Amino acid sequence: MRRPFAALLLSYQLLSGLVFAGGPLRVTGPAATTPGQAFVWSSSPIRYTVDSGPLSVNPSGQTVITNAQGLARVQSLFNNWHNVSTASISFSYAGVITGISAGDVKSASDFNTVQGSCNAGTQSPVIFDSNGSLLRALGLDPLVIGFASTCKLEPVAGHILTALILLNGQFQDGVTNQSTNNFELTADQFDEAITHEMGHFSGLGHSQINLDLFQSGAIENCDLDSLAGLPLMFPIEFCQARKSVGLPILSPDDTAWISKLYPSSSFATSYGTISGFVYFSDGITQMQGANVVARRVDDPTTTVNESRSIAFSSVSGFEFTGNPGQLVSGDNTNGSSFGSRNPGLIGYYEIPVTPGQYTVQVEAVDHEFQGGSSVGPLSVPSFLPGPPEFWHKYESAIDDVSAKDILTVTAGATVSNINFILNNTYPRFDSYEEGLISREFPDQPFLLYRNRERVNLGVLL
Amino acid sequence: MPPTVSCRARFFLSVFTTTLISTLVALLLLAQTTSAQHGALTAPADLERLVQMAGTIVRGHVVSAVVEPHPQFSNLQTVVVTFSVSKVLKGDAPPVFTFRQFVWDVLDVTSAAGYRKSSELLLLLNPNSSYGLTSPVGLEQGRFRIVRDAKGNAFAENGRHNAGLFDQLEAKASAQGATLSPQARALATKPSGPASLVAIEDAISAFVRVQR
Numbered sequence: 191m192r193r194p195f196a197a198l199l200l201s202y203q204l205l206s207g208l209v210f211a212g213g214p215l216r217v218t219g220p221a222a223t224t225p226g227q228a229f230v231w232s233s234s235p236i237r238y239t240v241d242s243g244p245l246s247v248n249p250s251g252q253t254v255i256t257n258a259q260g261l262a263r264v265q266s267l268f269n270n271w272h273n274v275s276t277a278s279i280s281f282s283y284a285g286v287i288t289g290i291s292a293g294d295v296k297s298a299s300d301f302n303t304v305q306g307s308c309n310a311g312t313q314s315p316v317i318f319d320s321n322g323s324l325l326r327a328l329g330l331d332p333l334v335i336g337f338a339s340t341c342k343l344e345p346v347a348g349h350i351l352t353a354l355i356l357l358n359g360q361f362q363d364g365v366t367n368q369s370t371n372n373f374e375l376t377a378d379q380f381d382e383a384i385t386h387e388m389g390h391f392s393g394l395g396h397s398q399i400n401l402d403l404f405q406s407g408a409i410e411n412c413d414l415d416s417l418a419g420l421p422l423m424f425p426i427e428f429c430q431a432r433k434s435v436g437l438p439i440l441s442p443d444d445t446a447w448i449s450k451l452y453p454s455s456s457f458a459t460s461y462g463t464i465s466g467f468v469y470f471s472d473g474i475t476q477m478q479g480a481n482v483v484a485r486r487v488d489d490p491t492t493t494v495n496e497s498r499s500i501a502f503s504s505v506s507g508f509e510f511t512g513n514p515g516q517l518v519s520g521d522n523t524n525g526s527s528f529g530s531r532n533p534g535l536i537g538y539y540e541i542p543v544t545p546g547q548y549t550v551q552v553e554a555v556d557h558e559f560q561g562g563s564s565v566g567p568l569s570v571p572s573f574l575p576g577p578p579e580f581w582h583k584y585e586s587a588i589d590d591v592s593a594k595d596i597l598t599v600t601a602g603a604t605v606s607n608i609n610f611i612l613n614n615t616y617p618r619f620d621s622y623e624e625g626l627i628s629r630e631f632p633d634q635p636f637l638l639y640r641n642r643e644r645v646n647l648g649v650l651l
Numbered sequence: 652m653p654p655t656v657s658c659r660a661r662f663f664l665s666v667f668t669t670t671l672i673s674t675l676v677a678l679l680l681l682a683q684t685t686s687a688q689h690g691a692l693t694a695p696a697d698l699e700r701l702v703q704m705a706g707t708i709v710r711g712h713v714v715s716a717v718v719e720p721h722p723q724f725s726n727l728q729t730v731v732v733t734f735s736v737s738k739v740l741k742g743d744a745p746p747v748f749t750f751r752q753f754v755w756d757v758l759d760v761t762s763a764a765g766y767r768k769s770s771e772l773l774l775l776l777n778p779n780s781s782y783g784l785t786s787p788v789g790l791e792q793g794r795f796r797i798v799r800d801a802k803g804n805a806f807a808e809n810g811r812h813n814a815g816l817f818d819q820l821e822a823k824a825s826a827q828g829a830t831l832s833p834q835a836r837a838l839a840t841k842p843s844g845p846a847s848l849v850a851i852e853d854a855i856s857a858f859v860r861v862q863r
Contacts, residue, residue: 299724301724328727328782330790331786331788331789332704333693333789334789335693337756343757387692407814408814409695428695560765563791
């Protein structure tokens with residue numbers, strides 16, 4: 191059998207069965223009614239409880255940020271997500287943390303109790319570690335600004351039931367003392383970090399855009415256009431605070447993905463979609479774990495470089511499992527239960543974008559973004575042998591990676607079949623395969639076929 | 652129109668042989684790496700700070716990583732890492748060293764917080780808490796993956812690409828009365844990226860000597 195035909199059939203199967211997409215922290219697995227869906231909260235408002243103690247206390251024991259101020263700040267930071275006009279997500283204060291004395295989480299024992307109630311689906315607590323002592327009891331250190339975790343999931347419907355956030359108030363105690371490892375962040379930096387954690391709390395995963403900024407070693411000295419496009423959900427916080435330079439706390443990518451996961455009625459009239467597959471150099475085998483970035487075409491009449499400041503991303507195969515295993519050996523038994531096992535979702539990406547003109551490029555996820563810092567479904571990033579590669583309509587394994595075609599996306603429309611064939615990847619078949627493999631520059635755009643009829647791109651090229 | 656070339660699969664294979672080998676080598680290196688935990692952000696610290704905060708600094712290989720509840724706090728998941736120690740740079744550690752790290756997210760439960768068997772790491776660990784818990788200082792910052800090139804030269808890189816790790820290294824060493832080796836001094840010229848393991852360990856040792 192000639193492989194291209196098989197691949198095209200497979201591709202069509204995928205297109206007809208595609209499911210809800212997202213830049214989610216995790217997606218549903220085989221136990222779900224619809225595998226491959228983002229885990230989201232089932233309804234709004236999302237009710238959270240809050241520590242009854244102060245948010246920050248200095249080493250002398252004086253309260254720097256009271257509980258009332260801390261609560262107001264938490265509510266304000268949740269509103270960063272709630273206020274996205276194209277998203278329908280809201281949060282509601284449900285009182286002080288329950289299950290411990292007076293609702294003030296002070297010790298590892300208290301934390302254990304609260305974690306237990308979160309695991310049981312009883313409450314979603316926001317914990318104030320006012321002086322970092324709780325983190326130290328848990329074996330962590332004063333460099334940890336905070337963390338978020340999902341406590342309980344409903345795997346059939348794909349719902350988040352409870353989650354937890356911990357804030358290290360020591361960063362806001364007004365004291366910088368290197369000898370006692372007491373560090374300080376500006377209010378804007380601290381708020382960004384906590385808003386990032388609230389993104390995870392809401393079900394968002396990490397995004398990678400303007401990676402060169404991180405790889406250059408820039409620290410708190412990022413150019414404004416690149417910072418504007420840098421997602422708040424980037425795995426590492428390394429630039430100056432967005433708010434401190436007049437930027438909104440959420441980047442376009444953050445806004446797009448929270449809207450994709452929780453679409454409001456205006457989402458469909460505010461966003462379009464770019465979708466497709468990423469293939470190895472054989473042009474047949476879908477590749478998992480490549481980062482795909484859609485960048486707005488720069489408008490030469492403005493001083494802003496829109497290709498840096500307005501960008502959106504997705505990871506190929508984000509709906510498929512990151513669990514090792516395949517059809518022959520089966521799943522790694524003790525591995526992840528998350529993600530669809532439908533091989534047709536391997537390599538598929540979907541990016542929500544605001545209407546406009548875009549170029550699309552594929553790149554590797556940074557090799558340091560693993561495990562907790564991971565972007566997309568894979569714990570260890572995929573290796574791409576070449577530099578970032580733009581999409582153009584004559585994609586092939588031997589094309590010019592800088593060649594690009596511009597896509598025009600309108601609200602409510604999906605520009606599909608934006609399929610990449612990567613250059614210089616290793617072959618995915620053995621030397622005993624039958625049939626001819628063609629290494630040639632195509633004279634027609636690389637398209638998928640439905641019953642041997644070409645699928646219309648639906649886009650101006 | 653560019654030239655057209657058609658060929659059989661075997662030819663296709665030969666064309667990509669070099670790429671295949673280099674790719675596999677790279678994948679092997681990547682497979683040894685580890686990272687921080689899900690859902691946490693940390694403030695950046697330089698090497699001098701990481702060394703000062705660490706209670707134990709060891710290099711070696713992961714023998715096993717098992718996720719289990721904390722013995723005292725059953726609602727807290729932990730990963731128990733058994734580490735074969737090849738070098739101790741700070742503190743005391745037996746040849747086979749075990750530590751327990753709190754794991755708060757379900758994704759880290761399934762991945763054992765990224766500790767993979769046989770991974771070679773340089774770990775700067777916090778002092779144990781009173782509940783027997785520790786973690787790399789600054790999470791991804793205190794965990795260096797070690798890779799070796801074809802000549803056997805070893806390089807170390809943390810979860811932040813070593814960004815900012817060597818800022819004002821000489822000045823800080825000088826302020827503390829630490830003497831850096833020429834190799835360690837050369838680190839100061841690297842804004843980020845993998846760095847010589849020998850040089851990093853030299854710098855760590857220099858700081859440890861004066862911080863005692």
